[in-house]
Amino acid sequence: MKNIFLVFFLALAAMFKAQILDEYPERQSFYEGGIVNFYKEAHEYLVNNRLKECDEKEIYQPRIIITEKAEVKFIKDSDTANIARNKCAYDLSREILKNLTKWKPAEVKGWKIGAITELILYPRDLMSNYQLGYDANKFVIHTKYPEGAKVFQKLFHDNFMMIFEDYQLNGKLNLEFYINKDGSIIKPRVYPEVDNKNFNNDFMRTLARMKKAWIPAFYKDIPIVERISFPVHFSVTFSER
Structure with missing residues (x-):
């Protein structure tokens, strides 16, 4: 019985170790002291190392994985044109992320798990314009559907209801996509993945x-x-929740 329990425990541990969450659970932060402390330490690193400030229009949004061992892994950015336009901000972002140390993995039921997080790094506000308590998210005006969220939800329902019924899907899934700088939808996906090629194509x-x-x-x-x-x-x- 003990051997069976040990095998189960090791299998469970391996499963959690291999898993990477698409986002941090609610009320959890990727950095000790929260996002305000992350920006504070990013500011201190940039200033103490006398790194050059970028043009006021340069901004970069890295996506990273914080592993269960509290290590940073960069998610490859395929938008090379955007990187080229914001090369200074891109370089400073990598410099900051490689050298800060107080990363925190996600936690689920007492297990440490790798998770993805996304950041806004605007060098001007991290350097010459920095103010104590700075949080980049407070300066974001969020994307909007032109006719409003309720209209989009209705369109989503009307367009997708038959697909869900046809494939007899039950349970919870998440729809994810990005709104590009020109307002277009990019990188759509459904997660957890549905193992049905026809459904995904439809x-x-x-x-x-x-x-x-x-x-x-x-x-x-x-x-x-x-x-x-x-x-x-x-x-x-x-139904939607």
């Missing part, structure tokens, strides 16, 4: 048909990319 085709330019998000007066993610509960009587 889902993406339907989303493509209802694509419409959104009002992009802004950091102050600079357009930025913003992630949209919301849970959907699938059942015979489709």
Whole structure:
């Protein structure tokens, strides 16, 4: 019996170790002391090392994984044009993320788990404009659907209900996509992944048909990319939460 329990325990540990959350659980932070302390220590690092400040229009939004061992892994950014336009901010972002140390993995039921987080790094406000208590998220004007969230939810329901019924999906999934700086939808996906190629193809085709330019998000007066993610509960009587 003890051997069976040990095998189960090791299997459970391996499962949690291999898992990477798409985002941090609510009320958990990726950095000791929270995001305000992250920006404070980023500011101190930049100033103490006398790094050069970027042009006032340069901004970068890195996506990173904080592993269960509290290590940083960079998620590859395929938008090379955006990197080129914001090369200084990109370089400073990597410099900061490689050298700060107080990273915190996510925790679920007492287990430390790797998780993805996204940041806004605007060098001007981290250096010459820095003020104690700074949090970049407080300066974001979030993306909006032109006719409002309720209209988008209705369109989503009307366009996708038959697909969910056809594939007899039940349970909770999450829809994720990004609104680019020009208001277009990019990088759509459903997670956890549905292991049905036909469903995924139908889902993406339907989303493509209802694509419409959104009002992009802004950091102050600079357009930025913003992630949209919301849970959907699938059942015979489709509902959203």
